[in-house]
Amino acid sequence: MYDFSFEITYEPGVDEYVDLFIDRGSLQSEATYSCLDPAELWKLESVTGDAADLAAVDELLLDESVDRESISGRTCRAARTTSLLTDERRRRVTYTYLTDVDYCESVPLIAAKYVDGGALFEQTRSGDTVRWRVLVQDDSKIGMLYDTLSARLGEGRSFSFEHLTEVDRWESELLSRPDVRAEQRETLLLAVERGYFETPREATLDELAAELDEPRSTVSYRLRRATAELAKRFADQRS
Amino acid sequence: MTPDTPTDDEQRTPTDAAGGDGYPTDVLVGPDWVEARLDRFRADAPDLRLLEVDVNASFYEEGHAPGAVGVGWRTDLRSAEAHDILSPAEMTAFLESCGITEETTVVIYGDNRNWFAAHLYWQLAHYGHPDVRIMDGGREYWVEHGYPTTTEPVDPPAVTYGDAPDAPAKPEVRADRTEVRAAIGGDTEFVDVRLPEEFRGEVTKPPGSDEGAMRGGHVPGATNVFWAENVRPSGLFRPPAELADVYESRGITPDDDVIVYCRIGERSSLAWFVLEELLGYDHVRHYDGSWTEWGNMIGVPIEVGEADGGG
Numbered sequence: 001m002y003d004f005s006f007e008i009t010y011e012p013g014v015d016e017y018v019d020l021f022i023d024r025g026s027l028q029s030e031a032t033y034s035c036l037d038p039a040e041l042w043k044l045e046s047v048t049g050d051a052a053d054l055a056a057v058d059e060l061l062l063d064e065s066v067d068r069e070s071i072s073g074r075t076c077r078a079a080r081t082t083s084l085l086t087d088e089r090r091r092r093v094t095y096t097y098l099t100d101v102d103y104c105e106s107v108p109l110i111a112a113k114y115v116d117g118g119a120l121f122e123q124t125r126s127g128d129t130v131r132w133r134v135l136v137q138d139d140s141k142i143g144m145l146y147d148t149l150s151a152r153l154g155e156g157r158s159f160s161f162e163h164l165t166e167v168d169r170w171e172s173e174l175l176s177r178p179d180v181r182a183e184q185r186e187t188l189l190l191a192v193e194r195g196y197f198e199t200p201r202e203a204t205l206d207e208l209a210a211e212l213d214e215p216r217s218t219v220s221y222r223l224r225r226a227t228a229e230l231a232k233r234f235a236d237q238r239s
Numbered sequence: 240m241t242p243d244t245p246t247d248d249e250q251r252t253p254t255d256a257a258g259g260d261g262y263p264t265d266v267l268v269g270p271d272w273v274e275a276r277l278d279r280f281r282a283d284a285p286d287l288r289l290l291e292v293d294v295n296a297s298f299y300e301e302g303h304a305p306g307a308v309g310v311g312w313r314t315d316l317r318s319a320e321a322h323d324i325l326s327p328a329e330m331t332a333f334l335e336s337c338g339i340t341e342e343t344t345v346v347i348y349g350d351n352r353n354w355f356a357a358h359l360y361w362q363l364a365h366y367g368h369p370d371v372r373i374m375d376g377g378r379e380y381w382v383e384h385g386y387p388t389t390t391e392p393v394d395p396p397a398v399t400y401g402d403a404p405d406a407p408a409k410p411e412v413r414a415d416r417t418e419v420r421a422a423i424g425g426d427t428e429f430v431d432v433r434l435p436e437e438f439r440g441e442v443t444k445p446p447g448s449d450e451g452a453m454r455g456g457h458v459p460g461a462t463n464v465f466w467a468e469n470v471r472p473s474g475l476f477r478p479p480a481e482l483a484d485v486y487e488s489r490g491i492t493p494d495d496d497v498i499v500y501c502r503i504g505e506r507s508s509l510a511w512f513v514l515e516e517l518l519g520y521d522h523v524r525h526y527d528g529s530w531t532e533w534g535n536m537i538g539v540p541i542e543v544g545e546a547d548g549g550g
Contacts (some may be wrong), residue, residue: 113295143445144294151465159448
């Protein structure tokens with residue numbers, strides 16, 4: 001399996017969806033795409049961020065006339081449906097389905113024309129940058145895909161190749177689970193739920209300890225262990 | 240969807256009906272022009288022949304314009320005897336195998352907005368075939384806009400070319416490495432049509448490809464005009480005023496001596512076609528050795544990073 005990774009960087013004003021990520025720094029998006037037939041495409045997108053920033057995204061996320069797929073200067077000609085699967089304070093998950101595609105210059109649909117047997121697509125958005133990882137079994141058409149994708153970019157977008165490597169370890173955030181022990185997870189979830197991590201804190205360690213019926217020192221220790229594990233995993237994924 | 244119901248007015252322009260959006264139809268025809276003549280392309284009589292040449296060779300088998308002869312760039316457009324374009328004898332044999340005589344109007348199209356269609360056009364210009372044209376928009380435009388396609392094989396009747404070339408009729412459309420080296424530092428404008436990251440020297444070959452060079456960068460003094468700037472998002476060539484501005488805004492004008500190049504000489508064929516045939520520049524040469532030659536040679540000057548702003 002090969003990993004073809006590249007970034008597309010957007011100038012402000014060329015893509016209304018990207019503009020939101022440029023203007024609102026807390027927003028992050030992860031999406032996975034599936035496309036075997038160049039006439040249809042589906043994706044799951046998870047957007048996280050501060051509540052106010054997420055509220056600003058809602059309108060665009062669910063507006064089926066907004067083209068979040070095309071990388072070129074022309075809008076996809078296809079039928080699009082979007083539904084909201086998760087609606088939390090700091091997270092939205094949407095499902096988008098494109099069908100009857102006459103043309104749509106999105107990364108997965110262009111790739112589907114070149115790569116036989118399908119590919120997996122992972123996309124992350126942050127600020128002005130959209131990062132793509134395309135996983136393929138065979139890399140023989142990747143050179144063509146590189147030339148074609150880079151040429152389809154509309155004005156105000158720039159292409160930067162990162163790597164083409166054979167995959168021998170997995171670092172994806174989409175499929176990973178932090179290794180937090182069950183009692184630590186229980187403590188952590190309660191702490192988040194009660195607002196322990198809010199500023200200012202909405203719960204004290206003593207209150208959490210009382211609710212869990214554990215000594216304060218035990219609760220404190222579990223929270224430190226859990227956050228340390230998450231922090232290390234976070235750093236590993238970015239190194 | 241039918242071709243005559245566009246949703247966005249950029250998609251269907253006078254190009255299609257007139258065959259070239261104000262460009263001369265003896266070099267550029269629109270898909271409507273081709274569609275109206277499909278029966279003649281398919282006929283045994285060799286007046287008109289349609290050729291499809293794709294970067295991705297498997298596209299042709301998935302469907303092509305009825306009557307279009309499939310051309311493989313790796314097998315048909317490169318010399319079997321040397322690392323070079325076709326020799327005169329090879330070119331004649333290739334044309335005869337496509338049912339083309341010296342009287343034939345040859346129309347070429349292909350994927351990636353006509354990369355290799357332009358390359359074949361340039362080779363035919365080099366050898367002086369009298370009538371050759373490109374179909375605007377290429378394969379993608381044809382397929383995306385619902386023009387007819389078929390998977391039927393096309394086997395044109397064998398013909399004799401006629402007065403076959405034994406040498407290039409227009410050697411002035413080609414530049415070799417000696418000419419390139421001699422032109423550095425002079426008045427010649429070098430146009431490098433590769434991606435900015437290739438121009439700057441950060442990428443020396445496309446991922447997963449063996450079309451590489453030992454050194455990255457560009458010919459000293461070259462201007463980076465990415466090839467895709469010649470076409471609109473739909474794949475049609477930009478209209479004349481816009482297209483002229485792509486070059487003139489960078490100080491490259493019709494009376495300049497120009498040499499174009501890319502990585503293996505296909506994308507720069509498109510730029511050559513634009514400058515020579517669509518914009519009527521006086522003297523445009525195509526350095527088909529391009530970066531796979533220049534970036535692998537010993538002792539030639541190379542510039543890296545952004546252009547220095549010089550000509």
